[in-house]
Amino acid sequence: MSLDRRLWLIYSIILLDVVIGAAIGPVLPEFVRGLARPQLWMVLGTGIFLGVQLFSAPVLGRLSDGWGRRPILILSAVGTLLANALLFPVRATLYFANRFSDGLTNGMYATIRAAITDISPPERLFRNLGIEGAIISLGFVLGPMASGAVLTFWEVEPSRQVAYVVGLAVTLAALNVGLSLLLRETHTQRTPVRGAELRAELSRAVNPLTLWQRLRDQDTPSRGLRPIVLMQIALTLSTGYYTYFVPFISIGELHLDARGIAYFFMFFGVLSVVINYLFYTYLADRLNQRRAIFWLAALGVPILVGYGLVGQSVTRLYVLTALDCLTLSLIQGLLEGLLAQRTTDADRGEIFGLNQAVQGLASFVSTLVLAALSVVDLRLPWLWFAGCLALVAWQARQQLRQAEASAALTKS
Numbered sequence: 001m002s003l004d005r006r007l008w009l010i011y012s013i014i015l016l017d018v019v020i021g022a023a024i025g026p027v028l029p030e031f032v033r034g035l036a037r038p039q040l041w042m043v044l045g046t047g048i049f050l051g052v053q054l055f056s057a058p059v060l061g062r063l064s065d066g067w068g069r070r071p072i073l074i075l076s077a078v079g080t081l082l083a084n085a086l087l088f089p090v091r092a093t094l095y096f097a098n099r100f101s102d103g104l105t106n107g108m109y110a111t112i113r114a115a116i117t118d119i120s121p122p123e124r125l126f127r128n129l130g131i132e133g134a135i136i137s138l139g140f141v142l143g144p145m146a147s148g149a150v151l152t153f154w155e156v157e158p159s160r161q162v163a164y165v166v167g168l169a170v171t172l173a174a175l176n177v178g179l180s181l182l183l184r185e186t187h188t189q190r191t192p193v194r195g196a197e198l199r200a201e202l203s204r205a206v207n208p209l210t211l212w213q214r215l216r217d218q219d220t221p222s223r224g225l226r227p228i229v230l231m232q233i234a235l236t237l238s239t240g241y242y243t244y245f246v247p248f249i250s251i252g253e254l255h256l257d258a259r260g261i262a263y264f265f266m267f268f269g270v271l272s273v274v275i276n277y278l279f280y281t282y283l284a285d286r287l288n289q290r291r292a293i294f295w296l297a298a299l300g301v302p303i304l305v306g307y308g309l310v311g312q313s314v315t316r317l318y319v320l321t322a323l324d325c326l327t328l329s330l331i332q333g334l335l336e337g338l339l340a341q342r343t344t345d346a347d348r349g350e351i352f353g354l355n356q357a358v359q360g361l362a363s364f365v366s367t368l369v370l371a372a373l374s375v376v377d378l379r380l381p382w383l384w385f386a387g388c389l390a391l392v393a394w395q396a397r398q399q400l401r402q403a404e405a406s407a408a409l410t411k412s
Contacts, residue, residue: 007128009183010115011135013073016176017108018136020080020169022143022265024087026258027162029250031087031095039247039374041092045099046243047367052103053360058211061110061353065346066193068185069115072108077180079105081173087166110352117340117348118186123285126337130280133333134273141269144262146172151259161258189345211358218351228339229355231293231395235331236359237388240366241304244374244381252378253312260314267318272325279330289334290396290403297393300328301386308382328389 032041064072083102086094113129120128147165150156156164219225249256249264256264284292303323310316343351366388370381 006119006184006186007116009179010112010186011131013077013176013179013183014112014132014135015139015142016172016179017077017080018139019143019146020084020172020176021102022140022269023147023172024084024143024165024169025246025265026144026147026261027165028095029246030162031090031092035092037375039251039378040371042247042251043244043367043371043374045095047364047371048096049099049103049106050360050363050367052100053107054211054357054364056104057107057110057356057360058214058350058353060105060107061114061349061351061356063193064111064114064187064349064353066190068190069111069118069187069349070180070183070185072111073115073183074177074180076105076108076111077173077177081170081177084166084169084173087169088163090162107353107356110356111349113336113340113352114343114349115186117343117352118345120340122341125340126284126289126333127280129336129340130276130284130333133330133336134276134280138269138273141266141273144265144269148259148262148266187345187349211354211361215351215354215358218347218354223342225339225342225351227395227399228335228342229358231392231399232332232335232339232355232359233362234388234391234395235297235335236362237366238304238328238385238392239332240363240370241307241382241385243367244370244385247374248307248378248381249317254310254314254317256314264317264321268321268325271322272329275325276330276333280333284334284337288400289338290400293331293334294393294396294400296327296331297389297396300324300331301390301393303327304382304386304389307385308379331392 028045029038029042032038032045035041060072060076080102083098083105086098086101113132116128116132117125146168150164150168151161154164215226215229245264246261248254250261254260303320306316306320310320339351339355340348366384369384373380373384
């Protein structure tokens with residue numbers, strides 16, 4: 001199988017995985033609707049999903065360095081299938097069980113990025129990782145589109161909508177298991193993981209306090225891993241709004257139903273995938289990436305503030321979403337590209353795993369903050385997201401100044 005065919009198979013696996021998660025998004029509020037403060041329970045479920053990745057992502061990343069990317073992707077696909085099968089009865093307890101079990105294998109994205117980097121020539125690295133971001137955006141379109149189409153075509157009555165959507169998710173998850181089995185290995189220079197090393201990895205993984213130290217052990221001043229990871233932490237704190245959209249637009253002043261939520265994500269996803277594809281195909285490699293991150297983040301801050309002020313206006317929501325796609329939604333791919341450039345064949349999976357775990361910790365912290373703020377007022381979390389994005393802009397500006405000072409010193 002040629003490199004390009006392997007790459008497109010990896011993209012297909014990503015697409016299906018995101019479609020599955022996005023398809024069930026519009027019906028997840030049904031699992032907690034009967035509870036007091038449903039928005040709090042929705043956010044808590046998201047926190048569980050993200051928090052579990054604190055230890056699953058480093059373990060899966062390290063195992064992918066030792067055993068290969070393919071076995072980890074197969075394991076993750078099977079885990080997603082089993083996790084979604086839990087959702088057939090509409091029970092709050094099963095919602096939380098799904099969030100926990102799905103989070104265990106969602107650490108696969110460290111393996112995905114390592115696999116893309118494995119088979120990407122240096123001159124195509126930003127493009128290929130940027131397309132990954134576009135594929136994820138496309139999944140956010142197709143997921144709600146697929147669930148909306150199922151509910152509309154079969155004219156499903158409200159009491160049965162959850163069962164139909166979960167059935168769709170389970171079917172797609174089974175298909176993704178088949179795609180994962182078709183993938184040929186991308187990682188040839190493996191470092192075997194022995195039993196004692198695996199036990200040590202599991203022991204370290206359950207202690208999130210060691211994550212930063214482990215990144216320091218992999219880093220050098222010339223490599224510059226940690227400044228990039230710090231920007232990704234701040235960005236992750238701000239992009240918690242992706243998961244906050246569902247409770248905000250369904251429980252808040254907009255009161256969108258499952259179909260309205262699906263249409264919104266369809267618009268967001270279509271626009272995002274087009275803009276991401278064009279940006280990473282024609283611009284990303286030609287820009288100063290850190291300068292681009294600074295401007296995209298700075299322009300994104302007022303957009304996040306604006307989301308909290310949409311009130312009952314769906315038009316304002318859509319306008320802000322269009323501006324979002326042109327600014328802050330482009331940042332993640334740039335940071336992933338900068339990080340990928342600083343990995344090697346021997347440690348790529350581990351570094352991506354540690355990075356995903358650190359981001360998982362940031363997401364968990366952000367989830368706790370927005371849960372507390374949303375209890376007071378559903379609009380307050382948007383101020384938190386905007387402040388964290390402002391931190392990304394500040395960090396990028398600091399790195400630019402350091403690079404300019406270093407360049408001036410070299411010339412002198």
